[in-house]
Amino acid sequence: MKKLMFVILTVILSLGMSACGKKDAQPVAADGESATNSGYPDKAITFSVPSGAGGGLDTTGRALSNLFATEGIVDSTITVENNPGGGQVVGTVDFANKEKGNDYKLLIASTPFVLNHIKKEGNSPVSFRDITPIARLVKEYxxxxxxxxxxxxxxxxxxxxxxxxxxxxxxxxxxxxxxxxxxxxxxxxxxxxxxxxxxxxxxxxxxxxxxxxxxxxxxxxxxxxxxxxxxxxxxxxxxxxxxxxxxxxxxxxxxxxxxxxxGIDAELTNWRGIYGPEDMSDEAKVYWEEKVAELVATEAWAAEIAKRGWQDGYMASEEFIKLMEKDEDMYTEIYKDLGMAK
The missing domain is CATH 3.40.190.10 (Periplasmic binding protein-like II)
Incomplete structure (x- = not known):
């Protein structure tokens, strides 16, 4: 009898561990969602723009929001909110500190986001390492x-x-x-x-x-x-x-x-990118990486950047992170020459 009970318990434990293992290793579909499809996103999305209305950063956020909808790439409503102050410092610091784990808010930021972390005056405690880079979108001069x-x-x-x-x-x-x-x-x-x-x-x-x-x-x-x-x-x-x-x-x-x-040997490149918050879920990160990649391959996006005078600057997240690391090094040297480095 004891032997029979031992066999039964062993089978039950084995089935339980197998079920847990299957839950932790759900197959991932091509669109980045799990095979069980949790339905992300199932509510409105907000793009946070750390500048005032009417500038290039604001225009980028609104162009993205519009094209994601008109091209049928994202079904959820996307709104754009402006959070200006300090040349992106207020908006980026608020985003990093207040939106951790919020898969429904994304940040649109540009080169000053990197600069604000390494300059001496008016500097920001937040860098791209404190949030989740998704993609570089465009570059501009x-x-x-x-x-x-x-x-x-x-x-x-x-x-x-x-x-x-x-x-x-x-x-x-x-x-x-x-x-x-x-x-x-x-x-x-x-x-x-x-x-x-x-x-x-x-x-x-x-x-x-x-x-x-x-x-x-x-x-x-x-x-x-x-x-x-x-x-x-x-x-x-x-x-x-x-x-x-x-x-x-x-x-x-x-x-x-x-x-x-x-006759002036000076060259500077600005870029704009999209980020998720710190502790963004893997599902949401994959979703936005693939949706952005889908959008930048469309004729509508090509027409938009041509109309705006932007240059194609798309980079996926890993390449984008390497670029920002190089930018940090380059601009730190420029700031040192100008006496403006931390």
């Missing part, structure tokens, strides 16, 4: 632009004025000191031989506010991404006097001279 009636019609006239008196020109940017927009003022100026310690840079919560300041004559020059500025170029209100790209862009932007061709 910054420009220096002026009102059409400005006395500065090219980089030479601007740099001449700065060399004579670095405080004579006021710059507006959609992010804080040490940010990408700020570097786009300081780095080419430094390369042109300007004493950059005296430069006047006014930070705003997004490119839209910076453009308003420029058009309202509250700044002489704007530092911003080319797509945000170009609508005002077409409207005849603004002139771009230089772009940070390694060579001239194509299409609508072909007439914009680079800093390099105007």
């Amino acid at each position: 910054d420009v220096l632009a002026v009102p059409v009636d400005s006395e500065y019609q090219d980089m030479e006239s601007l740099m001449s004025a700065l060399k004579a008196d670095p405080t004579s020109v006021s710059f507006a940017g959609g992010s804080g000191p040490g940010s990408f927009d700020h570097l786009n003022v300081i780095y080419p100026s430094m390369k042109a031989g300007v004493d950059v310690k005296g430069l006047k840079y006014i930070s705003y919560d997004g490119g839209g506010e910076a453009l308003t300041a420029l058009l309202g004559k509250n700044a002489d020059v704007i530092s911003s991404d080319v797509s945000s500025v170009y609508e005002y170029v077409k409207a005849g209100k603004v002139k771009i006097i230089g772009i940070s790209s390694p060579e001239r862009l194509e299409g609508d932007y072909a007439d914009i001279p680079t800093y390099k061709e105007q």
Whole structure:
């Protein structure tokens, strides 16, 4: 009898362990969901944008939201919320600290997210290691632009004025000191031989506010991404006097001279990417990685980035993480040269 009971208990334990093992090793379908399909996402998604409305980062978040819906790639409703302040510091820190494990909120951020963690002033305690990188989406270049009636019609006239008196020109940017927009003022100026310690840079919560300041004559020059500025170029209100790209862009932007061709050896690349929170579930991470990869392969996405003046910069998560590590090293060296590193 004891022997029979031992056999029965052994069989029961064996079946129980087998069932547990099957639960832990559920087969994964091609779309990234488990074969049991938990139904993620089953409610609305929010894209958090750490800048004000109207700038390039905001435009990226809204373009993603729109195309995920119109292309039928994501069924759930996606809303975009703005959380500006400190050149992405407020929004990225809030996201990292408050949204841990929240699979229904994602962050849209750009190069300043990396810069804010390594610069000395106004720095952020949060880096890309504190959240979940999903993909790099696009890359873009910054420009220096002026009102059409400005006395500065090219980089030479601007740099001449700065060399004579670095405080004579006021710059507006959609992010804080040490940010990408700020570097786009300081780095080419430094390369042109300007004493950059005296430069006047006014930070705003997004490119839209910076453009308003420029058009309202509250700044002489704007530092911003080319797509945000170009609508005002077409409207005849603004002139771009230089772009940070390694060579001239194509299409609508072909007439914009680079800093390099105007004798200033400076080149800077901005990118924008999408992130999940820390402790994001594996299921949600795989879902968004595959949905983004599906979107960037569409003709609609290609048309969108062409319309916006963005460059294709898609990178999957692993490659994106390596890029951010390299960016940290490169910009840390630039900040050291400028006396702005931590």
